[in-house]
Amino acid sequence: MIEVKNLHKSFGDEHILKGIDFVFDTGKTNLVIGQSGSGKSVLMKCMLGLFTPEKGTIEYDGKAYSDLTDEQKRDLRQEMGMLFQGGALFDSMTVEQNVMFPLRMFTKKKKGELKKRVDEVLERVNLVDSGKKFPAEISGGMQKRVAIARAIVNRPKYLFCDEPNSGLDPHTATVIDNLIHELTVEYDITTVVITHDMNSLLEIGENIAFLKDGVLAWKGDKSQIFKTEDETVTDFVYSSDLFKKVREAQQQGL
Template identity: 95%
Template structure:
């Protein structure tokens, strides 16, 4: 579990986060949604320790990050998996080498043990025959699965996903959404997904934080978001063509 309490973050005169309170539950896909500039990315970077908030605390399983020693921060970093927006694979490395990279960085396992773990996660994301290929030799969806394998190879307690479906077609995006959700449940991970993709909200929105202008404007799940009377939320959600179709289908009782 990750708990954010009264979080404020500014850059000069610009107040980005304005007292965010939210609990990211373990074993669930926790989505942070909102328009560009709402504070989603700043919130995530505060949670990762890349930005230091002026006020408030971020607690990892009840322990405030601000009280951590350098060694405790290093240990926490080993427990975090990160799925970047563009995948961020190393073009000069094979799929196998990309996935092995965090193991080499954070563990002292023997080469045989590293290879066994890499093979295990590649099989889990259905890429067991692609280890010797380079990123340029596989599809965008496969690249994203490689990035997921790399993010979970160290058996993280926490998984952060930054726009995981960016650049993917709807079918592949759904495959990635479902894979993230399956791994979250399977490994009992606290998963945080920053997204503007309404398909993701429908697929895996078990717990949702909607930010607007740096304020936590609404919380709920994928079923409750259709029932809210909050105009700010409905204006954002139903600007999506997908949600317009869903709402019309609900109205017609389909």
């Protein structure tokens, strides 16, 4: 569980996060949604320890990040997996080497054991035959799956996903969403997903934080978000024509 309490972050005169309070539950896919510039990425970077907040705390299973020593922070980071928007795979390494990378860096396992774990994870993300290929030789969806495999190979306790569906077709996006959700349950991890994608919200939105202008404007789950009358949320959720028409149809009782 990750608990964010009264989190503030500014860049110069620009106050980006204005006192965020939210609990990211373990074993659930926690979604952070909001318009561009609402502070989602800054919130995630604070949670990853890449930005230091001016005020407030972030607790990982009850331990405040700011109270940890440098060594403890490094150990905590090794318990985090991150899926970047573009995958952030290392171009010079094969798929197998990319997935093996965190294990090689942080474990003392023998090569055979590492290979076994990598094969296991690649099988889990349906990429058994692509181990020897380079990232440039596989599709965008496959790259995302490799990135997921790399993020979970070291059995993290916390998984962060930054817009995992960007640049993917709707079918592949659903595959990625489902994979993230399945792994969250299977590994019992705390997953935080930043997204704009309404389909993701429908698929995996078990615990949703809606940010607007650096403030937590709404929280709930996917069943609640389509029933809320809160205008800040409805303006965002029904901004696409498709969802607008669905809503109109609902209101007309169709």
